[in-house]
Amino acid sequence: MIEKENDFELVEKFVTGDETAFNLLVRKYQKKIYWHARQMLGDHLDADEVTQEVLIVLYKKLRTFNYKSSLYTWIYKIVTTRSLNQIRRKKFKKWITFENYEDNALVSHHDIIEDLANKEKIAHVNKVLEKLPPKQRQIFVMRIFDQLSYEEISEITGKSVGGLKANYFHALKKVLEIVNGKNG
Numbered sequence: 001m002i003e004k005e006n007d008f009e010l011v012e013k014f015v016t017g018d019e020t021a022f023n024l025l026v027r028k029y030q031k032k033i034y035w036h037a038r039q040m041l042g043d044h045l046d047a048d049e050v051t052q053e054v055l056i057v058l059y060k061k062l063r064t065f066n067y068k069s070s071l072y073t074w075i076y077k078i079v080t081t082r083s084l085n086q087i088r089r090k091k092f093k094k095w096i097t098f099e100n101y102e103d104n105a106l107v108s109h110h111d112i113i114e115d116l117a118n119k120e121k122i123a124h125v126n127k128v129l130e131k132l133p134p135k136q137r138q139i140f141v142m143r144i145f146d147q148l149s150y151e152e153i154s155e156i157t158g159k160s161v162g163g164l165k166a167n168y169f170h171a172l173k174k175v176l177e178i179v180n181g182k183n184g
Helices: 004-015 019-041 044-064 071-097 116-130 134-144 150-157 161-179
Strands: none
Touching: 004 019, 004 044, 004 071, 019 044, 019 071, 019 134, 044 071, 071 134, 071 150, 116 134, 116 161, 134 150, 134 161, 150 161
C-alpha cells in the first residue's frame, strides 16, 4: 500500500502537470470511495454516481489540498458530503413527485457481489441502514464498515468526539432493535 507521504508526492506531481499521478490516486482510492458511498446510500447506482462526482471534484480541487490532514481524510470528507447530498436529493425528489425512486435490486457485477447469499445479506443491511437518520447512518458506517476511530471521524466531520459517540450509541441501539424485530 502506498504511504501517506507518497500521496503528498502524487498530489505535488499532479499539481505540476503530471496526469499519471492523478490516475495513480484514482486507482488507489476509487474502490474505497465507492464502498463508502455504497454504505452511506445503500444503492449501487447512487454510489456509482457519487463516486464519479467525487473523482471529478478531486480532479478540479486537488490543487486546493492543504496537506493538513491525510489525503484519505480529505477525500473521505468529500465522499461523505456528496453522499449526504445524494440522500437529500432523493428525499426531495420523492417528496416532489410522490414516486418511489428506490430500486432495491442490486446490479450484478463480479467485483461488487459474488453470489446470491451476499446479495441477500447486503440488501438486509441496507434496509436496516435506511431506517437510521442520515447522521447516525454516517457515524455507524464509519465506525463499523470503515473501522475509523472517533478521532478520525471527528476530523472528517468536524463534530465533537462526545457527540459522535452519542450518535453511534443511538444508531447501534436502533440497529439492534430493528434486527431483533422491535422496530421497523
